[in-house]
Amino acid sequence: MTANTATTRRLLRRETRATRRGPAIAIALVLTALLLLLLAGAVGWTLDEGFRTQLRAWFAPVAAIAQPMPALLTAGAVLIALALLLLGAAVLPGRRARRTRLDVRAALVIDDGVLADAIADGVARRLGVPRGQTSVTVGRRTVLIRVTPTSGVPVDPDAAEDAAARVLDEAGFRLSPRVQVAREGVIA
Incomplete structure (x- = not known):
């Protein structure tokens, strides 16, 4: 053990750290679903006039809420906080007990x-x-x-x-x- 302390320490560190595979897969699936939804929306927007009018009707209340500047700043702050949280979960090591x-x-x-x-x-x-x-x-x-x-x-x-x-x-x-x-x- 003493002759190979660097390897031993690396193995011990690996045993005390948790993998981030589960959260990474979940976030990748959610982002893939969102991107596919956006792609389908973009295709529908360019090809179908009825789809455009229906989307405008659905998003009219959202546009009315987002008109004042404090609502946009709050939404931006929430999105930045969420992005920092996800970045921290991706970069920081997990700890096992x-x-x-x-x-x-x-x-x-x-x-x-x-x-x-x-x-x-x-x-x-x-x-x-x-x-x-x-x-x-x-x-x-x-x-x-x-x-x-x-x-x-x-x-x-x-x-x-x-x-x-x-x-x-x-x-x-x-x-x-x-x-x-x-x-x-x-x-x-």
Whole structure:
């Protein structure tokens, strides 16, 4: 693994990025349908006088709305915002809910759900709380840990945060833990 780190890093990056194939195909199909509709309209406009009058009648209310300048500016701003959104979706990388870690001997790809379960198990074990009373949500840079204590058995929030930090350190991921201990416990 160490001799081929550039290839390994590229493979790990590929495993954490999502493909943009689905949105690209959907946008291409919608644009193709719109262009075919415009082509059919242009052919009908040039060949049929009745079609022209019917289109003028259909678009007369639209032309009346588009006469004032603020309506045109608003429509233009909306179209520009939509174009920027689509451009961002095409250019920016998608992110899968996975984390990677490169070690001397191995390259690891870990799903965020698996990491959340491991953190919940470790925190519950260290605090002495049943596993069902600990839930974890893994974000991009933070981990939110919710602990519901057993009724009558208090849980120290500092001890919970220390346990979460130790579990994350053992797992080898640099995430900042946030711990929320419920005020009311559950009956065991």
